[in-house]
Amino acid sequence: MEKLPLGLVMELRNVVPYKTGSWRTLMPINVMHTPPCNHACPAGNDIRGFLRVLAESKDYEQAWHILTRTNPFPAVCGRVCPHPCEGGCNRRDFDEPLAINCAERAVGDFGLENNLQHKKLIDTRKEKVAVIGSGPAGLSCAFHLAKRGFQVKIYEANSEPGGMMRFGIPSYRQPNYILKQEIDNILRLGIELECNVKVGVNIPLDQLRNEYDAVFLGLGAQKGVSIDVPGKDAENVFTGVEFLKQINTGKWVDVGNDAVVIGGGNTAMDCARVAKRLGANVSIVYRRTRMEMPAITAEIDEAMEERIMFRYHTNPVKLIADEGRVVGLLCVQMELKEPDASGRARPVPIKGSEAFIPADTVIMATGQAVDYDGIEIQTVDRKWIYTNENLMTDMEGVFAGGDAVAGLETVSLAIGQGARAASAIEDYIEGNVESELAQPPVVFSRELNTYYYQPVKRYEKEARPIHMRLKGFKEIYPNLDRDDIFAEAGRCFSCGLCFDCGNCYMYCPDNAVKKSKTTGFYEFDYDFCKGCGLCAKECPCHYIQMTLEK
Amino acid sequence: MLKQIEGSHAVAEVVAKCRPNVISAYPITPQTHIVEDLASIVGNGELDAEYVNVESEFSAASVVLGASAAGARAYSATTSQGLLLMSEVIYCIAGMRLPIVFTIANRAISAPLSIWNDQQDSMALRDSGWIQLHAEDNQEAADLHIQAFKIAEETHLPVMVCMDGFILTHAFEPVDVPDQKQVDSFLPPFQPTNIVDPRWPRGIGLFADPRFYLETRYILHRAMEKSEKTIKKVSQDFAKTFGRDSGGFIKTYKLKKADVVIISMGSLVGTIKDLIDQLEDEGKKVGLLQICSYRPFPRKEVYNTLKNKMNIVVVEKSISLGRGGILASDVRWSFPRHEKKDRNISSFIAGLGGRNITKNDLRHMVEKVEKEPVELEFLGLKKELIAKKDL
Amino acid sequence: MMNQSAEELNKIEKKDLFGSGHRACGGCGQALAARLVQDASGENTIACVATGCLEVFSSPYPDPAWRVPFLHSLFENASAVASGVEAAYKALKKGPVNIIAQGGDGSTADIGFQSISGMFERGHNVLYVCYDNEAYMNTGVQRSSFTPLGARTTTTPTGNKTRKKNLPLIAADHGIPYVATATVDDFRDLQRKVKTALSIEGPKYIHILAPCPLGWGHPGELTVQVCRLAKDTGLFPIYEIIDGKLTNVRKIQTKVPVQEYLKLQGRFSHLFKKGGSPKVIAEIQEIANQNIERFNL
């Protein structure tokens, strides 16, 4: 038994601390949560991940590798993606969401300028996969499969790869050379590409099914659908898809003085703005109002900036032709009634409101469809390819993704589906029962302690002045200042992941939060933690959670 | 060197020669001359020490507590209300085993206010775990301080040197004030243990729950009892070095043949000795037993020396109200209950609040106890001042 | 005087010199404050602690939580004991060492008031840190002279009728070179003030608001948040007084009505129950407004 010292004086170095951990009822634990940006990204990008790297280590290269883990098209998506991630960003409720899209573009461009290369995870394996279509879905699928070592061959009907990215997006939004470089990077993983081969026409699908262990269909929806009005077959009437394809393949189109674009989607906007750049006065004819336009707001705004005329509540009933050439449209005014199946207000013609609109060119951006030429496959109401939750079609070993499955959607969704299909295919080939691991819960802004964040102005990319834009097809957003991007990345809350603010460490009244000698991360010393919850309360990013004693 | 010197001044000079590092005090009559003199000794550079002028006795005691815990030889002086104000700290110092030395210029306690001498103040703190040494005259008062530091530092017990206020503190008489070399040779430099020092972090003044407190008090009590050895040894060594007796446990005067033994302590014993000589000339055999160390109480000595004395009278300058003579009860307790039931131990309270104690008063006391034992009597009580109902 | 670089002063210190294993309640503001103070001061420190919650929960034999020299004797004399330690170090030509007298509001402003005033007036080179939890918590939440208006304690069951004693200004009026107020939520600021104080010769006073979850009636997890509200309502102004000059006043970014502060705490709940006292709340708001005006928060 320890004898009582003189005057009860103790050498403090010999003290054995009294363990207060037993007082605890709730215990703190570190839980990595899913940030809303990651959650909202159709391509499944680790957005928090690449932003933290930019913010903390100012390392573009690492950021590029983090992004391209999921998405081989950062430069393209950084330009064309409608960035739902920013819609999810928790900063939205604090000041303004992060300019994630710009950051992605900066990272993508850095990768291209510095010629960064993708790394294979598995070098090679014998299984072969055929990918049909080299759009975002097909290339993404091929990319992920190739990284996993599969022998991949892409069959492309067009003369060049890229699908809609190549032929559907005007170069003032996304210059061709950017796409080309990113595609080349992908192909460098050892992917074989054969163009000008239309599966179902030049090669039967069944042949591929026999030759390959699996097939991926990334057909896209590249067939323009025009509305059925008299005179629609005149030579100066295009579908949006045709029109854009011609321009993007460098063919000149004489649009004359007045070009009329029918439709309210992104394609319509693209067509209108292209026509404008070709020197025409352009108007967009749409049955409903701006509210119902499916196009991305930014696209509509830019179109308006570029002095495109918008005619709402207007519906063409007849194209007036003269000697096989359309000279104008007869349109009727519409009024909106109770919503239809699509949820949008149902337009109904107003009697006697017909009016004539002169036109030298008419572009019908009124819808796109899948080209099933020579392919027998189960569809959903004869429009889109049917797949199960693993993206497998009704044909054993045949998977599909992209617009052909999802309907008209974004590049990033197609990329995401391509990636999902790739792992589904891997599981299929390896015979795994696919095992989607549960995603950790998403962090909402009310769960954050925003006291520790400062309001900072959002980074805004600078568009070139309108008169310059309209001079040609040069990209309207010149390159971004990378140092500004560091600052922008610094605005990231790091929702759901420790960013070493040290609050738990400094605030624990019991010194029960220690810095790990090995990892440098904070960990709890449960011998002493009394479970007061102060650490969790003061954790800015909701990384610490109080749970019942285990 | 022998000087005709005021008691306070003699004490101040001697304390200074004990080389305290920290002195802290608050002025209170009749302690003032001691601390004034020490202040000037420090002020004029004769002593390299910190003199801390505080805002109360409570802080004075606290300052020396802190200083001692930090390794300083620490000293203070006070009396009466000052000592009572300190009492909380006084107990604390003992419990922390800090070797601090105090001078108590014994004085009465309010109310009513009295600045004059008796010993109720130090008596009030007799149970605090401090060694209490009582000086007979200024020579002893001075000498006891040298011994006190040595005793305190060897036993880790604080020491009060008690000297009667005014009667000694303000009296001029010859005192041999030893020179620095003598004192140094007798009192080695303070070698503190258990101090607060960042190089060896220690916890001082920890609190003890019921598992430990009882034992800490037992240890302290035993330490007080065991200090007897040190007190005697130091007194003997002192005699060897300085060639005069002072301190120790008890002293006696003409005790052997005495029929009546007077027991007392402090400056009163001087007057008693004169009386004893007078009575001797008149053929009466009276002796004296002088208590030098009141705490620890010399129970064994008292018993052994007075085994065969049947008529004992205790005269003291304090009272336990509602109980009687404090020293008297200590003396009575010194004799085993069973034996010598017919021994008389009378108790007299004298000189409270500075009441002059004359040889005649004491003579009256002796004559009285020669006739019959006295349970309790206030010596020189003026009954004429007391209303009947108050008697 | 100020011999430390700004960046040295602003560095956060975590040394666990007031270690784990103390018996404070979960979320104790005083325990947190004590660690921040000792860590800022460093190993070369002597802590002179007054009796009180801090002392009781941190210094039981045989397992005290202190890792720097610890000296405790009584409730009311920490300042005087520290004065003695300092005198000893001077006399013994030891040091330099950081001597920090510390205690709760009772031992500082009430029973220890004379002692601390003496220490200030004598000019000892000691830092006094008051952990202000606005009542006698050790003995079960009785009213002290730091108990704010309206607060319910076991000895003011219907709410305290008086305003809080303003010790920082009283300390400053002793003419000491450094006085500061701080709270546990801003550990950077708190530790900077401790270091600044220790870099100055003479008596220093730092007044730290240290919430007591038990006594204030809020969950331990809110300790930091309560401090913040105390500042942002204006009820607890943050400032330094260096050589008598008021400086470094913390500006309130967005002023918060006192209700938000009061509502979090059980000790004020009676003010909101029906038949509560809007008058008292208004007076508390008045106190906040006066602070805001007086210190230009």
Added chain:
Amino acid sequence: MIEIRIHGRGGQGNVAAAELMSVAAFKDGKFSQAFPSFGAERVGAPVMAFVRIDDQKIRTREDVQNPDYLIVQDSNLIGSVPVLDGLKPDGLILVNSEKKPEELQLKTTAKVETIPATEIALEIIGRPIPNAIMIGAFCAITGLVSLDAVQEAIMAKFPGRVGENNVAALERAHEIIKKR
């Protein structure tokens, strides 16, 4: 053993007088004891101080009951204070007064002496502090302590002008008595 009692008012240097006489006696090789009988009173109030002189160690601590000598530093005290209490019948009383002893009409068999100490003090020291004169006179009358010893004691206690003045006053008083 010789016992002396000094009566005076606060501020007249009664305690100092007692101290000086005891120190002087000590210098003369005798044992001596001096102590005040303080009151809580302030300047002007009646006070007493005691001196004992002997050839052996002095042990007793009681106030002087039956003085051999009385020194009264202020004649106004006579009547207001029982100065004569306990004075030995064959003792001596020295009073600070310009009157002749018999004019004081003291009811005592003891020898009475007077000296105008305050006048002399005012003349020589410049302040009405009679103690040095009283001591000087006392030495001259009783020879109990030597003049040299008192001079030494004074100079030791008050080095410099104050001391010199007091010594001068002391000597003057000594002469006056010797001349009688």
